[in-house]
Amino acid sequence: MTLGEIKDRLNSDAASALQWLMPEGRFIRHHFWCGDVFGTPPSKGSNGSFSFNLRKMIGKDFADSDRGYYGIYDVMVAHCHGDQTKAIALARDYLKLPPERRPELRQGHEHGSRGRRKNDDIEVLEVIVPAPETPPVLPASHQRILAGCWPWRTIDGTLQGYSYRIEFEIDGQRKKIPLPLTWCHLRNKKTGDEWSGWHNAALPQPQPVMHAHIMAGKRRILLVEGEKTCDAANRLIENPEHPLSDHFDIATTWHGGTGRIDYVDWGIFKPDQDVTSWPDGDLPNKRLYRPGVLSMERIARKLADLPEPPVFRIANPLKHWAEISAEPLPKGWDLADPIPEPGTLAWISYTLDMAERYL
Incomplete structure (x- = not known):
């Protein structure tokens, strides 16, 4: 076999x-x-x-x-x-x-699922684009654990929808869940009622990268993982004392992490642009030796399929951190987090300068 x-x-x-x-x-x-x-x-x-x-x-x-x-x-x-x-x-x-x-299946019960059962009767007939230019309405249960909300626009400025992140603790462990929010034509399967409203349905494909509508004219681009990291990176780019300001014009990301790479419009990047990716500092685990870098390598393969791909580099923060510290980076460290000791801004700059060119 x-x-x-x-x-x-x-x-x-x-x-x-x-x-x-x-x-x-x-x-x-x-x-x-x-x-x-x-x-x-x-x-x-x-x-x-x-x-x-x-x-x-x-x-x-x-x-x-x-x-x-x-x-x-x-x-x-x-x-x-x-x-x-x-x-x-x-x-x-x-x-x-x-x-x-072979064993019989053992059924469990979902914790806190009573309120969620109402949504089982709702089906999405259509994701409507453009979405309304009004503040989005999140599920009430998510509003109190909201950690951020971000709009997603195509290159012409059309609002496709939003993503947001909720954060909470289970058994002392911090959980982070990213969710999409789009304007949908909905139907109640039991009653047949139809209406339009905000719903946790996926962004239409191909999904835009963040800030796609202002990417034109930006030559030096930083690609990071996650909306919060992207926000932090753009704030650092605006800070003349931070090395990101010397290297980049804008930071961008995509929604949904590794699992959504195949659904993104990577064609927005042009041959006159220089893109450097900074992966999250995910430590090697039982399955993957370089989990963060592997995501960026998948994106490199997507860009390589373009008729005229941009320059594309991948920084390796874990590799260069090991050169200055015997202790590993904190699990999941990214540019949105304070630099742990003995790291410095010079380490950030050196890691960017040593980014490996893939395209």
Whole structure:
């Protein structure tokens, strides 16, 4: 049996495979939850940090990394601490089980889900563009944990919608969830009523990069991960005492992180522009050696497909931090955060100067 066949067979019976791999996990709607990717039981009052979407066949373990798992075999590799030999053996053990001996699915209950069930009856008929130029209305439950809200406009200034971020704590861990908000034509599936309003539906594709409508004429561009980091970077660019002001005219980003790279209009970048990307300082984890840099390398491949791509470089803050400190950068550090000791503005400048050219 080839590796491709193993992956296909695991994905064809994904729910049972996850329950077999993590007996303490539970199914809530179309998600499988567990304490972590290693099968640790979730703590009381929590679903756990590992989640796998059985419709999209992707998952995450927020306690380990923000990077995703793509398919059941990928989960098994992470479960085996990155050892693919053990993962293949584990997969074969499961696939040897006859269907009648595979575990029954265990159902869980979603914490705080009573108010959310109302939205199950609402379907999006159409995302309407342009969106109204009036303040967006967020779900009431999100307003008290709102950490920021950002408009997204196409190159001609058309408002596609917004994104916003909510932040909260679960079991002492800080969670950050980015969400889209668009103006939609909606329908209640039970009553048939139709109306237009703000809804958590995805931005239309292709999604614009941030500040697309003012990007023309900007030659030196900084690409970062996340809206808050982009805001911080643009403030630093305006500060004549910060090295970003010497290197860049504007900072930009895209919405949705790694999972949305394929849906972005990267064609906005022109051959006379010089783009430098600064990845988040995500530390190597059980699955990926350079998680932040890998996202930027995916973007480099997208830009390489353009008829006339821009100059594109990738800075490597982790690499150059290791040259000045025996301690790692704080997990997830980015340009929106204060520079930890012994870092200085000179370290920022040097990291930018040493950015590797990809295009």
